[in-house]
Amino acid sequence: MIEDVGSEARELAQQIVKRLRGAGFRAWLVGGCVRDQLLGREPEDYDVATDAPYNKVATLFDNAALIGPDLGVVAVRHGGAEVQVATLRSDHRYVDGRRPAAVTFVDDPRLDVARRDFTVNGLMLDPETGEVLDFVGGRADLRAKLIRTIGDPDERFREDYLRMLRAVRFAATLGFDIESRTFESIRRNRELVSKVSPDRIRIELVRLLTEGGARRGMELMDESGLLEIVLPEVARMKGVPQPPEFHPEGDVWTHTLLMLGLLEKPTPTLALGVLLHDVGKPVTYREAERIRFDEHDIVGAQIAGEILRRLRFSNDEIRQVEALVRYHLRWRHVRQMRESKLKRFMAMERFEEHLELHRLDCLASHRNLDNYHFVLEKLRQTPPEALKPKRLITGRDLIRLGFRPGPAFSEILREVEDAQLESRLSSSEEALQFVLAHFDPPEGRRRQEVA
Numbered sequence: 001m002i003e004d005v006g007s008e009a010r011e012l013a014q015q016i017v018k019r020l021r022g023a024g025f026r027a028w029l030v031g032g033c034v035r036d037q038l039l040g041r042e043p044e045d046y047d048v049a050t051d052a053p054y055n056k057v058a059t060l061f062d063n064a065a066l067i068g069p070d071l072g073v074v075a076v077r078h079g080g081a082e083v084q085v086a087t088l089r090s091d092h093r094y095v096d097g098r099r100p101a102a103v104t105f106v107d108d109p110r111l112d113v114a115r116r117d118f119t120v121n122g123l124m125l126d127p128e129t130g131e132v133l134d135f136v137g138g139r140a141d142l143r144a145k146l147i148r149t150i151g152d153p154d155e156r157f158r159e160d161y162l163r164m165l166r167a168v169r170f171a172a173t174l175g176f177d178i179e180s181r182t183f184e185s186i187r188r189n190r191e192l193v194s195k196v197s198p199d200r201i202r203i204e205l206v207r208l209l210t211e212g213g214a215r216r217g218m219e220l221m222d223e224s225g226l227l228e229i230v231l232p233e234v235a236r237m238k239g240v241p242q243p244p245e246f247h248p249e250g251d252v253w254t255h256t257l258l259m260l261g262l263l264e265k266p267t268p269t270l271a272l273g274v275l276l277h278d279v280g281k282p283v284t285y286r287e288a289e290r291i292r293f294d295e296h297d298i299v300g301a302q303i304a305g306e307i308l309r310r311l312r313f314s315n316d317e318i319r320q321v322e323a324l325v326r327y328h329l330r331w332r333h334v335r336q337m338r339e340s341k342l343k344r345f346m347a348m349e350r351f352e353e354h355l356e357l358h359r360l361d362c363l364a365s366h367r368n369l370d371n372y373h374f375v376l377e378k379l380r381q382t383p384p385e386a387l388k389p390k391r392l393i394t395g396r397d398l399i400r401l402g403f404r405p406g407p408a409f410s411e412i413l414r415e416v417e418d419a420q421l422e423s424r425l426s427s428s429e430e431a432l433q434f435v436l437a438h439f440d441p442p443e444g445r446r447r448q449e450v451a
Helices: 008-022 032-038 054-060 109-114 138-144 153-159 163-174 180-195 198-210 214-224 226-230 252-261 268-276 296-310 315-326 339-346 351-363 370-381 395-400 408-421 428-438
Strands: 027-030 046-050 064-068 073-078 081-087 089-091 103-105 285-287 291-293
Touching (some): 008 027, 008 054, 027 032, 032 138, 054 064, 054 081, 089 109, 153 163, 163 180, 163 214, 163 226, 180 214, 180 226, 198 268, 214 268, 252 268, 268 296, 268 315, 268 351, 296 315, 339 370, 339 408, 351 370, 395 408, 395 428, 408 428
Antiparallel strands (some): 027 046, 073 081, 089 103, 285 291
């Protein structure tokens, strides 16, 4: 029996196999969940293969839904878990680089395994006896730590172009190598990945960056030629020199790889921020008295936004990554900032990601963390409510004082907020007096300061 580790999905998968067998069908765990268990890893999800017709599977379980009737796939849900159950099948010719034109349902597990992508994903497991069915040499490749296609690699990759990115992701996250014939096939067929939908590329990229091995993944993307196809803006970082007094580690690409290697279970936006924080350097590079990248933070934020929109990231994700890129140089000035500006900086949405990006940026270059620790101490000393205090006055208060609504309102309210953040104002009455002392109604022009 499979050891019970309290996984809802695992328990559900076991119950599904048991019920299918009780109904007279054969069933096994299959794919990534078998691979991970043999590697001593806890699977994130479970899949079941069976010779039961998919419409019969749907009638055997409550909360079952056909999610791919053409492919014989049923999703069985219970509690917070979902297990996909697929009827054994053999695929016909692929015509669109993603799906077979038709399938034939079969009762031979060998035929089902033969259509799958990689040998390490072609294993089947009997959860009751622990017996592993291995028709493709998957266990040997697990021991050798190799990602190898099942059958001819050119054929497998031309069936589904995304498999090239998946090969890179599996190798990176598992710490495996890509078998030589498989790797050479990726290089030969790499241009086909440009035909994959942006949504599918986005999902693979996020998993590669967040599931461990992000640095290795990007190195394999580069070595295989996929990087130039998927992220040409990132590929241009290679060979772009940096001033050695700030970046003794080397060029922009080397610096980025070092940062990626330091990531530990990052959020997607932090990982993307790390990958793209210097994406503006190749296009802003110039040499004067030293190497310079004028406004690479601003240019980089624009480029990052273009990349993420191309890959159909959400607006929220795009805004956050753009902010990480745009403000990553602000850290150079934190000690000289007015208190109000520093508080606004620390009050930024998901500031913990800005903090971590800066820490990694330092560790992958000059290793000076003084500004990082300075801000950490400021955060420790500053209660959250002091970073975003309730406004002392509003535009309505300005109207009551005789000011006319207009562009000046924003300047007045911002100056009031600055004074509040710097502890010079603490009440609405003080704020109103501050406005009358510094601005002339009704135009809202600032008064000339008298020396």
